[in-house]
Amino acid sequence: MGVKQLALFADIDEKEVRKTVAKALKQYKALKVSMQNKREREEEGIQPLFPVLHPNEKEKEMKVRQIDRALTHALDEIERRIIEQKYLSSSKIKDITIYLDMGLDKDQYYLYKKQAIFQIATALGII
Template sequence: MAEGIVNPFPKIVDKEKEKRFKVKQMERALEYALDDIEREIIEKKYLSPNRIKDINIYPELGLNKDQFYEYKRQAIFSIAEALNIV
């Protein structure tokens, strides 16, 4: 931008930069904060284009209901921790 010219849309630019930063943080959290099972649960449950019920996910992963919910709880907590939410 030329000197003396003020960006007429600073909030829009800042919002886009903020969104890209949040996406990058989430990608890093998924890659580094979760183990393979936790990542697979989050991807199937929340990042899939289709709504999938928990009851359809845990047998596919070879987990029982209690194991599934423990992995899911830990995955959500790990993501929140990696994103400095908790």
């Protein structure tokens, strides 16, 4: 299904899709921490510790829920592992390290990665 789906989006700039999804995943990491910090403050009965410049909490929570759902339901296990290691890890990991650790060859890895990016983009309504 993945290869056929990619063919449906032939007129879409793959580089722009990858850049947009990578940015969303990077923001997702920070938003998850922000939500955990908010819950912790609420449990302790403490008001925000820092000035709030972008007060739309519902939007932030919805982004986290939707990306969680995309990662859980739109990707297979291999795609999810690639995305987690490449974009959600606390350390920067090179592609070659990921595909060697996963026992994939270079072509397989980049196909799975491309499929995962397009699946996430589709699930989030980016494309």
